[in-house]
Amino acid sequence: MTFGVRISVWGERACFTRPEMKVERVSYDVITPSAARGILEAIHWKPAIRWHVDRIHVLKPIRFESVRRNEVGGKLSPASVAKAMKANSTAGLANYVDEDRQQRAATILRDVAYVIEAHFDLTPKAGPDDSIGKHLDIFNRRARKGQCFQMPCMGVREFPANFQLLEDGEALPDKHDSLLDLRDLGWMLHDIDFEKNMTPRFFRARMASGVIEVPPWHSEEVKA
Amino acid sequence: MTAIAHRYEFVYLFDITNGNPNGDPDAGNLPRLDPETNRGLVTDVCLKRKIRNFVSLDKEDASSYAIYMQEKAVLNNQHRKAYDANSLKPEDKKLPKEEEKARAITSWMCNNFFDVRTFGAVMTTGVNAGQVRGPVQMAFATSIDPVVPLEISITRMAVTTEKEAEAQSGDNRTMGRKHIIPYGLYRAHGFVSAKLAERTGFSNDDLELLWRALINMFEHDRSAARGEMSARKLIVFKHDSAMGNAPAHLLFDAVKVSPAQADAAQAPRGFADYRVAVDHATIPAGVTVHEML
Numbered sequence: 001m002t003f004g005v006r007i008s009v010w011g012e013r014a015c016f017t018r019p020e021m022k023v024e025r026v027s028y029d030v031i032t033p034s035a036a037r038g039i040l041e042a043i044h045w046k047p048a049i050r051w052h053v054d055r056i057h058v059l060k061p062i063r064f065e066s067v068r069r070n071e072v073g074g075k076l077s078p079a080s081v082a083k084a085m086k087a088n089s090t091a092g093l094a095n096y097v098d099e100d101r102q103q104r105a106a107t108i109l110r111d112v113a114y115v116i117e118a119h120f121d122l123t124p125k126a127g128p129d130d131s132i133g134k135h136l137d138i139f140n141r142r143a144r145k146g147q148c149f150q151m152p153c154m155g156v157r158e159f160p161a162n163f164q165l166l167e168d169g170e171a172l173p174d175k176h177d178s179l180l181d182l183r184d185l186g187w188m189l190h191d192i193d194f195e196k197n198m199t200p201r202f203f204r205a206r207m208a209s210g211v212i213e214v215p216p217w218h219s220e221e222v223k224a
Numbered sequence: 225m226t227a228i229a230h231r232y233e234f235v236y237l238f239d240i241t242n243g244n245p246n247g248d249p250d251a252g253n254l255p256r257l258d259p260e261t262n263r264g265l266v267t268d269v270c271l272k273r274k275i276r277n278f279v280s281l282d283k284e285d286a287s288s289y290a291i292y293m294q295e296k297a298v299l300n301n302q303h304r305k306a307y308d309a310n311s312l313k314p315e316d317k318k319l320p321k322e323e324e325k326a327r328a329i330t331s332w333m334c335n336n337f338f339d340v341r342t343f344g345a346v347m348t349t350g351v352n353a354g355q356v357r358g359p360v361q362m363a364f365a366t367s368i369d370p371v372v373p374l375e376i377s378i379t380r381m382a383v384t385t386e387k388e389a390e391a392q393s394g395d396n397r398t399m400g401r402k403h404i405i406p407y408g409l410y411r412a413h414g415f416v417s418a419k420l421a422e423r424t425g426f427s428n429d430d431l432e433l434l435w436r437a438l439i440n441m442f443e444h445d446r447s448a449a450r451g452e453m454s455a456r457k458l459i460v461f462k463h464d465s466a467m468g469n470a471p472a473h474l475l476f477d478a479v480k481v482s483p484a485q486a487d488a489a490q491a492p493r494g495f496a497d498y499r500v501a502v503d504h505a506t507i508p509a510g511v512t513v514h515e516m517l
Contacts, residue, residue, distance in 0.1 A: 010268070024378035065259065068248065069267055070249070070269070103249045109226040110260065114432075145470065146472065147465070148467065148471050149419045149420075150357075150359075150361070151361050158268040158363055158364060159364075160363050162473040203420070
């Protein structure tokens with residue numbers, strides 16, 4: 001067991017897309033453990049470590065907004081590619097952005113703020129000079145200075161996530177009053193199992209006084 | 225092509241006079257509004273489209289500056305170029321099995337297409353060329369003050385079809401409408417990750433081109449709907465290190481846009497009604513500020 005880290009993240013907008021509503025995107029009510037892991041990894045990650053999100057604190061009321069944008073549509077059908085491959089020419093394999101346009105709405109979150117509590121453990125890829133302390137120090141140093149590998153985001157890259165390290169002993173920011181009752185958020189994506197051919201795994205998210213306890217990755221409560 | 229070695233953030237201010245910067249398909253092409261604050265919005269993809277258009281005008285398809293997501297570009301022909309250049313046979317829906325070849329295709333795409341290098345691209349179409357995450361990340365642009373979209377009715381002295389002409393018994397007039405914002409100053413934030421640039425080969429020349437595109441992109445994007453749009457300020461924060469030396473939000477907070485007169489009774493109708501100040505005292509060590517415009 002390692003020492004955990006606590007990081008406070010906030011942003012204007014967020015979109016943690018529900019897998020069952022991906023075309024016209026609808027966001028979950030709160031950040032998913034997998035998106036939280038992505039934020040941590042944007043600050044520090046090496047193949048030697050694996051992040052585990054333990055707890056998510058929701059600080060602001062849950063509010064939605066809708067945005068509709070032009071997006072490029074689907075993929076080309078394999079059949080037509082196969083045909084073109086046979087003919088050995090690209091004629092007829094046309095895919096124009098202007099003609100392949102879809103307008104998709106996204107129901108996104110507004111004005112979000114969370115505190116992510118997480119820890120990491122070492123993976124089999126850890127070499128002899130990888131120690132928990134070293135990576136913990138690197139993460140803390142970077143988060144303190146605002147350094148990052150890339151700007152972390154709130155689900156999608158157009159919504160950047162500001163972040164700040166919560167030092168040991170530092171109190172959590174205040175939560176909004178509307179979050180104080182118990183709320184069942186239903187089945188929520190925990191993370192994607194990359195070892196098992198990208199199987200999503202879900203857990204039953206419950207928010208009590210704005211805190212979501214995230215069950216460990218391989219526990220009973222997490223179902224594929 | 226050596227990749228950039230510094231992290232950057234930028235604040236970009238542009239304004240619009242009597243035009244519609246970005247229509248909302250959900251609201252009959254009215255300018256996008258944030259329903260809570262009535263501030264105008266311009267999406268990230270709208271700005272990226274203009275950057276792409278500027279680069280394709282500026283570079284005229286010079287080699288290694290091709291644009292992948294073109295209006296009327298044939299996407300899969302672009303992929304095909306990657307395969308042809310590496311003389312590989314495309315396989316359905318998956319990257320070539322040998323990682324080496326897959327990497328060759330992705331890096332060929334990055335080397336040849338400016339927008340793949342810059343913004344990244346998902347190339348998992350029928351002919352697969354992998355996925356690229358680009359170094360440049362942009363957020364939505366928001367107007368400084370609430371904007372008031374006006375609906376302007378216009379008439380036309382002609383009709384489209386015979387049928388309409390008959391229905392109107394020869395009085396060939398139709399009505400149309402335009403949505404405009406009298407004035408709005410918008411602020412956008414962007415990020416350039418040096419670490420992701422290493423992977424796509426986004427170089428200093430590319431960065432210069434990106435700044436130039438931001439400064440000039442409205443000059444080549446005139447249209448009846450746009451009115452007068454112009455880039456007003458581009459303030460770039462350059463970090464000493466690749467990982468960065470300061471949190472982005474602190475840097476953005478140092479750029480303050482305020483009314484030129486504190487007690488202005490009138491709604492802003494020009495850039496002169498605003499004052500842009502960079503609070504250099506709050507900029508942490510290790511970050512330099514460049515006002516490109």
